[in-house]
Amino acid sequence: MAGGEEPLLAQRPSSELSNEDNLAEEDALLNNEVRRQPEKRGWGKWREGAIFIWALLATAAVIILAVVYQHESSKKEVTPSPDGKRNLIFMVSDGMGPTSLSMTRSFRQYSEGLPYSNKLVIDQHMIGQSRTRSSSSLVTDSAAGATAFSCGMKSYNGAISVLPDHSPCGTVLEAAKKAGYMTGLVVTTRITDATPACFAAHVNMRSEEDRIAEQLMGEYPLGVVVDLILGGGRCHFLPNGTEGSCRADDKDIVGLAKDKGFHYVDDRAGFDKLKLGDAVSFPLLGLFAAGDIPYEVDRRNENDIYPSLHEMAQTAMAALSAATANNDKGFFLMIEGSRIDHAGHANDPLAQVHEVLEYDKTFASVLEFLEKDSTQGVMVSTSDHETGGLAVARQLSPEYPEYNWFPSVLANGSQSAERLAANYHAHLVTHPKDDMTAYIEKSLEKGLGIYDYEMKEVDLLVDEPAIAAYTFADIVSRRAQTGWSTHGHSAADVNIYASSPKGASPLIGNHENTEVGNFLRDYLDLDLGPVTKELQEKGALFDTTDAKGEKVGWMGRLPDNDERLDGQDHLEHYSGEHKKHKRHAGGCGCASEL
Numbered sequence: 001m002a003g004g005e006e007p008l009l010a011q012r013p014s015s016e017l018s019n020e021d022n023l024a025e026e027d028a029l030l031n032n033e034v035r036r037q038p039e040k041r042g043w044g045k046w047r048e049g050a051i052f053i054w055a056l057l058a059t060a061a062v063i064i065l066a067v068v069y070q071h072e073s074s075k076k077e078v079t080p081s082p083d084g085k086r087n088l089i090f091m092v093s094d095g096m097g098p099t100s101l102s103m104t105r106s107f108r109q110y111s112e113g114l115p116y117s118n119k120l121v122i123d124q125h126m127i128g129q130s131r132t133r134s135s136s137s138l139v140t141d142s143a144a145g146a147t148a149f150s151c152g153m154k155s156y157n158g159a160i161s162v163l164p165d166h167s168p169c170g171t172v173l174e175a176a177k178k179a180g181y182m183t184g185l186v187v188t189t190r191i192t193d194a195t196p197a198c199f200a201a202h203v204n205m206r207s208e209e210d211r212i213a214e215q216l217m218g219e220y221p222l223g224v225v226v227d228l229i230l231g232g233g234r235c236h237f238l239p240n241g242t243e244g245s246c247r248a249d250d251k252d253i254v255g256l257a258k259d260k261g262f263h264y265v266d267d268r269a270g271f272d273k274l275k276l277g278d279a280v281s282f283p284l285l286g287l288f289a290a291g292d293i294p295y296e297v298d299r300r301n302e303n304d305i306y307p308s309l310h311e312m313a314q315t316a317m318a319a320l321s322a323a324t325a326n327n328d329k330g331f332f333l334m335i336e337g338s339r340i341d342h343a344g345h346a347n348d349p350l351a352q353v354h355e356v357l358e359y360d361k362t363f364a365s366v367l368e369f370l371e372k373d374s375t376q377g378v379m380v381s382t383s384d385h386e387t388g389g390l391a392v393a394r395q396l397s398p399e400y401p402e403y404n405w406f407p408s409v410l411a412n413g414s415q416s417a418e419r420l421a422a423n424y425h426a427h428l429v430t431h432p433k434d435d436m437t438a439y440i441e442k443s444l445e446k447g448l449g450i451y452d453y454e455m456k457e458v459d460l461l462v463d464e465p466a467i468a469a470y471t472f473a474d475i476v477s478r479r480a481q482t483g484w485s486t487h488g489h490s491a492a493d494v495n496i497y498a499s500s501p502k503g504a505s506p507l508i509g510n511h512e513n514t515e516v517g518n519f520l521r522d523y524l525d526l527d528l529g530p531v532t533k534e535l536q537e538k539g540a541l542f543d544t545t546d547a548k549g550e551k552v553g554w555m556g557r558l559p560d561n562d563e564r565l566d567g568q569d570h571l572e573h574y575s576g577e578h579k580k581h582k583r584h585a586g587g588c589g590c591a592s593e594l
Helices: 019-030 043-077 098-111 142-151 172-178 194-200 209-216 253-259 268-272 309-323 339-345 349-372 407-411 417-430 436-448 455-463 465-480 513-523 529-542 567-572
Strands: 087-092 126-131 182-190 228-232 263-265 284-287 331-336 377-382 494-498 509-512
Touching: 087 142, 087 309, 087 349, 087 513, 098 349, 098 407, 098 494, 126 513, 142 172, 142 194, 142 513, 172 182, 172 194, 172 331, 172 513, 172 529, 182 194, 182 309, 182 339, 194 209, 194 331, 209 253, 228 309, 253 263, 268 309, 309 331, 309 349, 339 349, 349 377, 349 407, 349 417, 349 465, 377 513, 407 465, 417 436, 417 465, 436 455, 436 465, 455 465, 509 513
Parallel strands: 087 331, 087 377, 126 509, 182 228, 182 331, 228 284, 263 284
Antiparallel strands: 126 494, 377 494
């Protein structure tokens, strides 16, 4: 060897006991042979055996103790059963998936100059996730999603607390009212929209909003079951032919509500007189917009016209708490951040981050209420589904993309794409001969803070005003590099949050959305069976006839095959634009039918 070095193997220590074995082992290694160790004899063999047995027993003991400890701990946490009076607040962030939180968190950090470690309030209360499929599709709609919450059962897309066999299912709100709780619904969409409707109405198709308005006011088998309603959707309560009505008939549902004892408010001045709940008379109907209350990014500049979600929630909590102060039962309140979903449908990231921030603010106000209120209570929050297939990333060219997302683009905007499009359409009517190019350029600059627009984008808005809302939103999304896969819903799991992990421990982990509904029922110690029975037995008394003299069931018309897929059929076949199949004679499985 060079330099007088010895081979590495020659450097191994030797002894009288080990030298012979070591040499034999080295020969085996060099020849790639497996060498059996000679059996050890004497006390060493017994000593090693004793040590092995001791280690085995010790390991088994540790495992047994760990299992017992986990079992005992889980028994303490699994099923909270609060004794006596309690309140339950259920929050629904319609259309908000996990990525909505990622986008909003980064937007807030950027726009407020916060460190990247800063979190939203809701981030600190996540306890699990919900799987959202309906009985008719792996991608649910809000009707089936909310039916899972209200009834604790799966149904088809479009069903408002109606099961696949078209029988009504009793809801947690209805059962709560029957059990002596006070109840409330607070939303930013129409109060007749799918999510709120599922708690106090039953129709076969969610599109029957006129019928839903009647049922919310007690025109159905159970009578009046909601003590407080705050939201939008006034047009469905006004008779056809009056200003601001969208009803198909001449029924005056506001008048009906007043006849049943409801106190009615319909503007900001009326809301302010409620004094955030200190001056509420029950039952209360508050309808603050003809349709949906505007997106928060727009509403914040019209605060003198529309109340915010957190203001309505604070009013409801304070009023219901005061009204039940001397009762044996507390209250059940559903609060929905409704328009997160609409921003997803519109693919408008600017509108969505402001909707999520307002929901987070409302979430914080609920936590504060529960902490201060003398009655024990819990809040659970989740989404019925994710909307838009949102990705905080977007590849804009065929080349390998840069890893970027730009919240600064959203921070520059001050109006939603919906509002910009509405203003544009109004301008087309009042100034049809104006230079629309100049108008569009001004809208992009003032409404979105975008100055690097391309003429092809401006031309598209000028030439295709019907799709202006989508175009405005896409102009923002591209510059922020925000991606969307659909204008509809997705099958993504959604997060579950709670005011207390201990109070909502059955929802820790991953669950079917029906398990959320079961928790609501169990927390209030309700039985939905008698309510379901009463709906089924008395329902026929509320059947009507149409203009042709034909009988119409109290839950409205049944969906036909083009409006609802049988669950098994949908799950066994792919039905979409890429590949179609025939579900039934004369029909196709195209997307327009879903």
